[in-house]
Amino acid sequence: MNDRLGGHERTVSLTCLLLSQLLLPTAGPRDFAGNAAYLSVLVTLAVGLAAVVLLRRISGGEAYFDVCLSCGPASGLFLGLLGLLFFLNTVSAFRALLDTLEAYILSLTPRSLVAALLLLCLLPGAFFGSAPIARMQSFYAPVALLLYLLVLALALPHSAHLSNLFPLLGEGAGPVALQGLRLSPALLWLFVLLIEQKSAPRPLRSGLLAVLCACLLLCAGLFVFSLVHAPGSPTETDYPLLQLASLSGYWRYFQRTQSVFVFAWTPLMLAATAAGLCYSGRCLGRAFRMDDPRPVLLPLGILLAAAAAPEIARAPALLRFLVEERLYRLCLLPPLLLPYLVLYLRKRRERGKEHG
């Protein structure tokens, strides 16, 4: 596995990971915050920036693996929990991709078949390690960005009205702020910085830049969405940006570009899923004291497909809770509490050694 990363790849990769989760939220921000949804992203941005600084201070420049391993007998538990969080996030991302593909492209193809195909394509990425995934994201990001901006630009000429932005705070300041928090579980990807702290240079800078870029891009998308939809108008809020893409049209030959949008976004979602699989495998591998986590990846991948393939209505209640409810109820608490707990235990252990 190749896990050596440069600062630029780390930043681009993290931006892509964050955006992959933020751009296809299964419950649209507009549903909650109205036409001020784009402002709620600014709250997410603030949370994200704070989280990066906090994570950096907590770890004190050490990689999370090293911190955990110095905690004694409970180290495996912490690593396993982090692996689980990554895995759940990955299931969530993969499920969002499958939902999107089912809704917009492959409505007649069985979900399980699509899941199996996508798993085959993303597993090699997880096997090769985080560096090839980050390189792939760096290579593809400009294309995706161009297509994303194209979709936004094509949506504007038809029905953009400044009056659609009023009232400026939409449903009110409270819902806007709450919506911002509801988006923040996607920031779990910031943990990648902790895992690769030793191999990637300047993690703080990478984290801050990535959060800034991801939130601004999402903000731009929701802003355009608000511009072209009158407040209170009925919208298909599950996929606001896809709906935006379906409305866009220019001249005779650029119409209903949602397929193009999905085409642009699928590689990034797949890369995010591969990265999630890779990181959860690495965490679990460390928990079991394995030098090479690759043997864990195939079973994890099959579990991932099994968890993401069934429609949510048919999924087991526990899975529904973990994958769907978790995102909106628990927010950032588990990801942020975990390092604190690890650090506390480590300090206590060090103190005990000094006294004993």
Added chain:
Amino acid sequence: MKKPHGGVSRLFRYNKPIPQPHIPPAPKETDAPAPEKLPASLTASLAVMGRIFHAPKNADYIVREFLIGSTRCAVLHIDGMTSRTDLEEMVLKPLQRCPSLSSTPKRYARELLETVLPTGTGKTETDPKKVARFILGGNFALLLDGCPEAALCEMQGFSKRGVEKPVTENIVMGPQEAFNENLRTNLSLLRRALKTPDLVDEIFDLGERANDTLAVCYMESIANPALVEEVKRRLQGIQTDAVFTSGELAQLLEDRPFALLPQILLTERPDRAAAFLMEGLVVLLCDNSPHALVVPATLAAFLHSSEDLSLRWQYGLFNRLVRLFGILVALLLPAVYNALLLFHQELLPAELLTSLLEGHAMVPFSVTMELLLMEFTFNLINEASLRMPGYMGSTLGIIGALVLGQAAVVANLVSPALIIIVSVSGLGTFALPDYPMSIALKIRRVSYILASAFFGFAGIAALLVLFLFCDCSLESFGVPFFAPFAPRMSHNPDLFLRLPLAMQRLVPPMARPKAHLRSRAPRGWDGQRGKLP
């Protein structure tokens, strides 16, 4: 009762089985290995050399014995490989006129090299295998009775191809010379392009049975010593009976033989090889092969043409953009067309969709099958025209493109739009300057067509991801294949875009060269006041 001869039985009367020659398994090699040093006695030396060359079975192994004074001597060479006239005039005649040898027998060979033999590249050798290898290079060896050394002199006289125009890397502007099969000629071409003592060429022998000579070339002041050492380590680790071409050598040297993309660049242009040397890369020249290997190779190198730098930057940039667009079209256009017609009709305006579907209505195959058939036909025409002699190849291309295409449309076997799609994607393939890479591109194009047939844009995207993962994990001699783009490194504005030469001040950093700066001010005169009349 006697059987009558005739009818069917007569037909089978002579149908006896033909006796097959019995070829027993070859006996294992039992010959004693050649001694490590030549014996002093000429008779014994000739016996050793004769055993190496399988004399007298080997008809073109020539031994010419004569006397210098009272000392017995023999010149050994391969008939047809050495210049016979030069050998007679410049070696045998002067030697036979030589009255006697004055030094001790052990120094005979050195004495002759210093006094009589006219050749400038003479040396002595005691190892019979090295003597044999030297003779096989088209040279001759002189053995003397009483002397345990052979005098070796270069006198190649075999016929070889001259320096001609490049075949696969044609350009309009720039040098028009290509490497040929002779290592010495190729090295001289490289030396002519780079007139500097910094250019080092180290000679290696490859192959355990049939030796091939190879030159490892690099710029001493630029190339990373670790890279050079790695190249040498891999070369020394090759254990095979023979290496005939640089293509074979590339396959033995590359990092991942199962990857679809080539990881070593082959070029037939000395100017391009010289440019790579100036970037700190290592160039391998193989005897008997008109292609130089360049290591390490990155994606950008496969997309560039040597003409890009000869042209003004605006024209080079335009050409490069056209080429990149062509490659993208070649890779994805048929698959996108397939996906559009099968899965995403909503993306097309109604008139265009109607026109495409009308064209396809009378065709008995599905769009995917049509595409695959046309792809196969296109590649067949391409392959056939490559194997044909020049004039017939171009005729075949015209017949294939015009007659077959037109006939297929009239016979309703393919739709007219599809002919356009396949032709444009085929043209895009030829825009790629590297031949092995263009074959990889064709294979990927077919994969994309199949993926789009099953899953539309989602299939194309998924396969794109798979291929990108594989490509991004590739490394060529430790250098990531997508460098300096991913991982990001500081580089000249000459990656996907080509900007003015004056802005290209860096030595590309991928191979971690010793020198980092090519020039501080390429247009150093700019800004100084000149004295124009």
